[in-house]
Amino acid sequence: MQSLADAFRAAFGLVVGLDPDLLAIVGLSLWVSGTSLVLASLIGLPAGAALALTRFPGRRLVIVLVNALMGLPPVVVGLLVYLVLSRAGPLGGLGWLFTPKAMIVAQWLLITPIVMALSRQVVEDLWAEYAEQLASLGASPLRAIPTLLWDGRYSLFTTVLAGFGRAVGEVGAVIVVGGNIAHATRVMTTAIALETSKGDLPLALGLGFVLLGVAVAVNAAAALVREIGARQEGQSWRS
Amino acid sequence: MAELGDTSSILPLRLEGVGFRAGDQQLLRDVSTDFEAGAPTVVLGPNGAGKSLLLRIAHGLLDPTRGTVRTVGGASPRDPAARRRQAMVFERPVLLRRSAAANVSYALALAGVGRAERPARVAKALARTGLKTLAERSARVLSAGEKQRLALARAWALEPELLFLDEPTAALDPAATAAIESLIGAIASAGTKIVMTTHDLGQARRVAGEILFVHRGVLVERGPASRFFQRPQSDAARAFIQGELVWD
Amino acid sequence: MGLIRLAILVTSLGLLPTAVAGDDPVAITIASTTSTENSGLLDAILPRFTARTGFGARVVAVGTGQAIRLARRGDADVLFVHDRASEERFVSDGFGVERYDVMYNDYVVVGPASDPARIRGLSSVEEALRTIAATRSPFVSRGDDSGTHKAELRLWKAAGVNPKPASGSWYRETGQGQGATLNVASGMGAYMFVDRGTWISFKNRGDLELLVEGDPMLFNQYGVVLVNPEKHPHVQAEAGQAFVDWVLSPEGQDAIGAFRVEGQALFVPNARPGKPEPATPGR
Incomplete structure (x- = not known):
């Protein structure tokens, strides 16, 4: 596999050369996906917990819907956001189209259901264990939400990382609403798509390796933070 | 708990004709009794007799399918004011993923105790249960005995008038059990009415002032502990005391 | 809770005008085709446009059909594509000001x-x-x-x-x-x-x-059209017109003609400034 070796060489060259364009692209990728993740967590974690603790008519349906939304194709989300943020769309006046803001909005929509669905599962499992004790202490389900989110923090951490992985690795939504504009909205995945369309497969694959490396670094850093936190509590995060 | 407004007593707590049905199984049948201030009441009976269920209903965690539970003032145990006058410790207490002190403080916050007042009450509760040195330790790393003592500290900090204990030593070794029993004695002498279940006859003899004997979901006997152990009134109680009736 | 405060901070940063978004105060959006972007032509000539006029330019490179749809919705300031019939319909429908020949390949x-x-x-x-x-x-x-x-x-x-x-x-x-x-x-x-x-x-x-x-x-003719500011008032008309003028000017045309990939000229400039009627190039 000659081209595979070329791809490794290209990835190595990109990393060693610390190409400023590459750094800007990696930085924008992390910024866009990181910001959308924070926004998705602010909504998704409490909403997922609320869905776990409350009982209302149609709750089953909502859960099925949220679970289904996890599989939403990114390009569909991209098109929806495009139509809304387009100059002719309802929020066109914001002028967000083809800016990182539009990309953040699209990824936020993309990963909120993931954070919500997975955190619902985590909180529901925890609630099975905690419900009686918290009820005895006089905590209403609403009051229990922050308690359960905090006590489930290690499992929820994994949930949030899953959302980040989906965001940083998707191309369909950001290419539609960001436009893959050089030095403005080009992120790692759209750069890969571009190099693929130029037929420079080794460079595209090399960028892919860099993306993989970034994802590994983020996950490793997160695992480290989690491990240190867990060790201070003297327990395995798995417990 | 002067700041909580309603400080009227909930005792005696009265159960009248309480029954509980799950599906086609009648788990409790027509239980009527009072929990009065005084020495600890121990609910005895074979495994599966309905002891824990009775405690949960009395505490207000479950509603009976028949009959009523009322405080002396006529309130349901679910009523917020009544809720604050009682607490419960489970066989396997759920401790939050935070320090021992924070676990106690959390319960006080839920009970409406002001932020300024909490540290002193936390310190007092931990000191009374011998956990002072473990205050900043994560609750999840404590030994089983320490966890149960922390659960008692958390409940005691609320200064309840009525405290339910569901098999509080079932998962503990003899040394930890002895520590818990001595704490139960201390809590009772400090004025809290204790209602607990146990399957340990020795423990019942050591702790109980009064016995409720439950068999197949029915309250078979109620009376002072000394009389129950010396002259049980029913065949079932007699068999139970002789260790012949373990499963219902 | 420190975590929440951090989250709020990060969030508010996200809503600030992002530094990465626009390098220049006025940057036009050019809806163009993959052929101009992938060949590197626009990367090569746009810095000269910016140096001359002070306006920035950002390129969204898609197919001609999609580029025209973007421009129709007002999501671009300038259209730079290669399908004359569609470009002329774009203008006659009122979405573009005027169409000019720029170059061919x-x-x-x-x-x-x-x-x-x-x-x-x-x-x-x-x-x-x-x-x-x-x-x-x-x-x-x-x-x-x-x-x-x-x-x-x-x-x-x-x-x-x-x-x-x-x-x-x-x-x-x-x-x-x-x-x-x-x-x-x-x-x-x-x-x-x-x-x-x-x-x-x-x-x-x-x-x-x-x-x-x-x-x-x-033969493949490229045309440039300024999106009609009367149709879409937010269009950067001044900067967009500056791009149209520049790409048709001798300087812009020279930049196109001088562009080489692997030693080969890819595009032949053929603008006729001042003449609205585009000419047919000879070969």
Whole structure:
């Protein structure tokens, strides 16, 4: 596999050369996906917990819907956001189209259901264990939400990382609403798509390796933070 | 708990004709009794007799399918004011993923105790249960005995008038059990009415002032502990005391 | 809780005008095609435009059809594409101010070195297409309503062949951009209709070779249109007009003519400033 070796060489060259364009692209990728993740967590974690603790008519349906939304194709989300943020769309006046803001909005929509669905599962499992004790202490389900989110923090951490992985690795939504504009909205995945369309497969694959490396670094850093936190509590995060 | 407004007593707590049905199984049948201030009441009976269920209903965690539970003032145990006058410790207490002190403080916050007042009450509760040195330790790393003592500290900090204990030593070794029993004695002498279940006859003899004997979901006997152990009134109680009736 | 405070901080940062978004206070958005972007032409000439006028420029590179739809919705300030009929309709529908010829390049037909249809060196592209159809040799089309796709369809029509019924057998439509479609052609050893600029700068040719070129019918004219500010008031009319003026000016035309990939000129400037009627280029 000659081209595979070329791809490794290209990835190595990109990393060693610390190409400023590459750094800007990696930085924008992390910024866009990181910001959308924070926004998705602010909504998704409490909403997922609320869905776990409350009982209302149609709750089953909502859960099925949220679970289904996890599989939403990114390009569909991209098109929806495009139509809304387009100059002719309802929020066109914001002028967000083809800016990182539009990309953040699209990824936020993309990963909120993931954070919500997975955190619902985590909180529901925890609630099975905690419900009686918290009820005895006089905590209403609403009051229990922050308690359960905090006590489930290690499992929820994994949930949030899953959302980040989906965001940083998707191309369909950001290419539609960001436009893959050089030095403005080009992120790692759209750069890969571009190099693929130029037929420079080794460079595209090399960028892919860099993306993989970034994802590994983020996950490793997160695992480290989690491990240190867990060790201070003297327990395995798995417990 | 002067700041909580309603400080009227909930005792005696009265159960009248309480029954509980799950599906086609009648788990409790027509239980009527009072929990009065005084020495600890121990609910005895074979495994599966309905002891824990009775405690949960009395505490207000479950509603009976028949009959009523009322405080002396006529309130349901679910009523917020009544809720604050009682607490419960489970066989396997759920401790939050935070320090021992924070676990106690959390319960006080839920009970409406002001932020300024909490540290002193936390310190007092931990000191009374011998956990002072473990205050900043994560609750999840404590030994089983320490966890149960922390659960008692958390409940005691609320200064309840009525405290339910569901098999509080079932998962503990003899040394930890002895520590818990001595704490139960201390809590009772400090004025809290204790209602607990146990399957340990020795423990019942050591702790109980009064016995409720439950068999197949029915309250078979109620009376002072000394009389129950010396002259049980029913065949079932007699068999139970002789260790012949373990499963219902 | 520190975590929440941090989250709020990060969130509010996200809503601030992002530093990465616009390098310049006024930057126009040019809706253009993959052929201009992928060949590197715009990367090469836009810095000179910015140096001359002080306006920035950002390029959204999609197919011609999609570029026109973007511009119709007001999501671009300038349209820079290569399908004259659509461009003129864009103007006559009131979405564009005026259309000008800017430059041309040409299309070529590429195919596997083994050349099963034996079209190598034919001077007539119509004959080449007829032969491909007659031998049912694999042919990959973009099938995406782009300028290149429309040009390809016009040539099939001129050749008297309707490839549509063969869609899925020897005639394959990818629905993707030029580069992605070239990757497919390269992978399956198929013939393909492609613009010379994309072909020259394309790196994954496999055993594809240039087989047919030079037929006047393969000529490909690019036009530039300012999106009508009367239709979309937010259009950066001043900066957009500056780009149109610059790309038609001798300086802009020189920049286009001087652009080389691997030593070859890809685009021939042919603007006629001041004349609204575009000229037909001679070859």
